Amino acid sequence: MKRALCWVRRDLRLHDHYALSEALKSADEVYIAFVFDNLILDKLHSKIDPRVTMIVDSLKEMEKTLNLHSSSLIIAYGNPTEEIPKIMKEHNIDALFFNRDYEPYAKTRDEKVQKTMLDLGLSVFTFKDHVFYEKNEILNGSQEIYKVFTPYKNKWLETFRSQEEHIPLYNCLLKKLAPFKNSKSILSHNWMQVIGFQETPAVLVAGSSAALQRLKDFEEYIDNYKEARDIPALEQTSNLSSYIRLGNLSIRDMIRLSVEKDNSGYQTWLSEIIWRDFYHVILDAYPLVEKKCFRPEYDKIKWLGSSKDFERWCEGNTGYPLVDAAMRCLNLTGMMHNRLRMVVASFLTKTLLIDWRLGEKYFAEKLLDYDLAANNGGWQWSASTGVDAQPYFRIFNPYNQSEKFDPKGIFIRQWCPELKGFSDKSIHSPHDTEVDEQFIAGCFIGKDYPHPIVGYKQQRERALSMYKAVK
Ligand SMILES: Cc1cc2nc3c(=O)[nH]c(=O)nc-3n(C[C@H](O)[C@H](O)[C@H](O)COP(=O)(O)OP(=O)(O)OC[C@H]3O[C@@H](n4cnc5c(N)ncnc54)[C@H](O)[C@@H]3O)c2cc1C
Structure with missing residues (x-):
């Protein structure tokens, strides 16, 4: 394949990124795009939102690295179901790569984009990146999704232990990035103004370097996590949730740390990460929970x-x-x-x-x-x-x-x-x-x-x- 587009959404990093890694392996030239989704942004009440600042700062960090490889991010603002096909046509791209999302709105959006691609005769490849196990990978004896956490966790661990030495690491060799200079890059253009938001002081320093540093710093506390995690004043949890939300680090980065030692601190932390997988599987299988009681x-x-x-x-x-x-x-x-x-x-x-x-x-x-x-x-x-x-x-x-x-x-x-x-x-x-x-x-x-x-x-x-x- 000549040209591929990797569409990043809640995976704002350039390492251990499944879709990007596969795009780089499969195509001669790879473009990376991010779309400020007006349907999501319009719903945010306040136009001063630190989460938007975190997104922009994460993109800026990515752009700096891409510039070192004579490449750039493609940035757009609008409805991704229209913007992504436009980008594909404009750059004459053959295939679209992205990591799967499990939220109801995102699933509908992604299905629409996939359909448009197929109508245009272009290929689409999607990947499991955001969680460790998805959909029907962890099933009970009746081949159904677990609705109780402890047996889910046990099966998750059993499956994991049978393949633990293979926590995948999706290398992203940035050599095949498309040589391309964006005149409206995230670094040179005021995208905050375009999307109608105001910059806020950073509550957390965004981006992968900060996320990976925080993961490293957490090593100091993880031994005592089981005891300390319930005491707010101690501040001894990882504080990684905002980073994993944006994908500044990968879930595999977190899991690799969680298995470094086999003590109660490490095990309890892994258990919390498994809760995250569990709730994603539930939302994916029962999207009605977004509005209704599960019971x-x-x-x-x-x-x-x-x-x-x-x-x-x-x-x-x-x-x-x-x-x-x-x-x-x-x-x-x-x-x-x-x-x-x-x-x-x-x-x-x-x-x-x-x-x-x-x-x-x-x-x-x-x-x-x-x-x-x-x-x-x-x-x-x-x-x-x-x-x-x-x-x-x-x-x-x-x-x-x-x-x-x-x-x-x-x-x-x-x-x-x-x-x-x-x-x-x-x-x-x-x-x-x-x-x-x-x-x-x-x-x-x-x-x-x-x-x-x-x-x-x-x-x-x-x-x-x-x-x-x-x-
Ligand atoms: C009412 C309520 C609302 C919550 N809303 C969110 C939310 O919007 N976003 C969010 O990420 N978490 C949410 N949680 C779960 C949890 O409170 C946060 O993930 C956690 O406080 C984040 O801090 P940390 O990164 O230091 O977590 P740590 O204790 O270091 O845990 C490591 C990671 O495991 C995951 N995790 C931990 N606990 C849970 C849990 N109970 N459920 C799912 N994943 C978990 C997170 O990704 C977290 O970063 C909610 C919990 C409750 C009870």
Whole structure:
């Protein structure tokens, strides 16, 4: 084949990239294109979005490397189902290569592009790159997709161990890149302006070098991951989710680290990566989960919560310190620790009695690492409506969670500074303190920090009846 196009989407890197590696092997000249998809961008509420900055910065890093090989990225803005065929025609390209995506919108888009290619008599090759195992690679004894995580994980590990020494590494020898100079390159042209977004200060340094460095830095903590991963104040998880979301590193990069040693830290970390595969398989096989409960009976729930309480949850003004600290952290940084995601999701659904879909949508707007499969999976798990979800009667007690996972209130003090003066014991429920203690702490409950907007115990009973009513 003479010319191939590698269309990059959520795989913004030039190493260990399956589609790119195959394109480079198969064609004499390879072009690489990225399309700013107006259908996705138009849905983003704020035009100041650090995720868009991260995409642009990742592309800039790629472009710098391509320039060293006298090549360049092709950048376009519009509907990819029109833009990709246009690029193919303009550069007289014979074949299209891309890595598969499992989100419903992306699947429809990719099918359309594939059909157009076939109509034009051009070839299309797609690859599994974004996850380690996809679709029907991990099946149960009845040849069906697993709907419970632990047996899925066991089968995943069994399959993996039988081929462990072959974690594929898709080398990308950049010698066959098409010699080409883009007059509207990502480095020279103001694409942010074209797509109608404003640059934001970087929350994380984007790109593969930063992602691989972070992976390396995480080696220092991974031995203790099993114990440390639940304590937000320690910040000892990998923080790689925003990078894997954009594909600045490959899932194989992560898995190669996870098997370097065989201790509980490494094993637990691999297990989290397997959750990611699991949720992608579920979203791919059951796209309806994007809008509906995986367990249909829960779509009949009459959610009793109020829009006012939802607002207070979003702002981090519920009067529950750990919940508020977590939400304020999300609002300011776009990040939230996994334990806190579980705490605030359980709190929204089972204490404030608000539909998980509202929380999921809010996370989708704010999270730097937003990923439909993992976010939907996490929300439906917390709300007990999903595959292998926790039972509906398991309701996190926000006070116990706070005492257990932020025992000294370090995280709370960081994000709710008005509570700084309370003792390590009182900081989890400051409204229970006497006025004298509030005076000494320099914070009056009801004035400087809210009273709890709802009572946990009463709401727990209401939640149980709300769920029971549809069982
Ligand atoms: C309500 C809720 C919403 C969530 N939304 C998202 C989301 O939008 N995007 C996202 O990437 N993760 C989401 N998660 C999963 C998890 O919270 C994040 O992946 C994790 O906090 C990222 O931090 P880390 O990179 O330090 O993870 P680590 O603890 O270092 O884990 C390594 C990697 O494994 C994957 N991972 C870890 N835990 C999970 C999990 N429970 N489910 C799926 N993958 C996992 C991530 O890719 C992560 O980077 C959500 C969880 C919940 C409970």
